[in-house]
Amino acid sequence: MKNEPSDSLEPWIRERQEAAPKPSADFAESVLQQLKPPRRDEGAAKFLVWGGKLALVAGIAVMGMVRTYSSLYLMCSNQL
Amino acid sequence: MLCETPDDESLVARATAGDVAAFESLIRRYEKPVFRMIWQMTTHRQTTEDLAQETFVKAFRSLDRFDSGRGSFSTWLYTIARNLCRNAHRKVVQFPVLKLRDEEFSDEGTPGENAERREDFQRLDEALNQLEEPFRTSFILAVVEEFPLAEVAAIEGVAVGTVKSRVSRAKEHLRTFLKSSTPID
Numbered sequence A: 001m002k003n004e005p006s007d008s009l010e011p012w013i014r015e016r017q018e019a020a021p022k023p024s025a026d027f028a029e030s031v032l033q034q035l036k037p038p039r040r041d042e043g044a045a046k047f048l049v050w051g052g053k054l055a056l057v058a059g060i061a062v063m064g065m066v067r068t069y070s071s072l073y074l075m076c077s078n079q080l
Numbered sequence B: 001m002l003c004e005t006p007d008d009e010s011l012v013a014r015a016t017a018g019d020v021a022a023f024e025s026l027i028r029r030y031e032k033p034v035f036r037m038i039w040q041m042t043t044h045r046q047t048t049e050d051l052a053q054e055t056f057v058k059a060f061r062s063l064d065r066f067d068s069g070r071g072s073f074s075t076w077l078y079t080i081a082r083n084l085c086r087n088a089h090r091k092v093v094q095f096p097v098l099k100l101r102d103e104e105f106s107d108e109g110t111p112g113e114n115a116e117r118r119e120d121f122q123r124l125d126e127a128l129n130q131l132e133e134p135f136r137t138s139f140i141l142a143v144v145e146e147f148p149l150a151e152v153a154a155i156e157g158v159a160v161g162t163v164k165s166r167v168s169r170a171k172e173h174l175r176t177f178l179k180s181s182t183p184i185d
Helices: A007-019 A027-035 A040-079 B008-016 B020-042 B045-061 B073-092 B111-130 B135-144 B149-156 B160-180
Strands: none
Touching: A007 B111, A007 B135, A007 B160, A027 B020, A027 B045, B008 B020, B008 B073, B020 B045, B020 B073, B020 B135, B045 B073, B073 B135, B073 B149, B111 B135, B111 B160, B135 B149, B135 B160, B149 B160
């Protein structure tokens, strides 16, 4: 059966076929944009920068605490 | 120099291996028929754009599940599009009825005849919108988009005879609707 759009339905079917729009010129590009994986390199760089800063601050804080406690220990042991 | 156009199968194999350029060739090959098909199912430009994009994105992400032994790439792609359209149709209940443009009728017949034709077309659009599945999809694919019946059968996952029967029933409903202007059950 070759699809026979005969009789009363035919003009309407032809009209629908002609009315169908075409995809936009950048359709393929829009699809390809969605296929790109998320930019992990950017995220990793941010993580390294902030992680490094945090580690530095934490290191300074720990060193300060060690120095404070060791000074206190020395002071106390000298007094005894 | 003779430049051979690669067939679907080789493009699919390359795309499955991560070659995005090969998939771009497939998009360019099928964007128009997929877009047309979806538009006939939705008659809404933005919905068509969104669903067509979703069809290709979904196809790309499921390429490893495509089995060329079970059918062609085009049939598989149209099946994805048809499923997305059906899901969207369920969500919105009804797509907007296509509005015919006046200028399409300007050079044929008298103004009275044109108005009558416009009304008939509008009624047929409404009737098609109300037509139940799977009659609606079979009619759109086989009659409006003129896909070969074997391809419609493959997309719908039924026998060719079933498609013929669905199309025949859909036409009967539409003709009855046109004559009587009563809603289709």
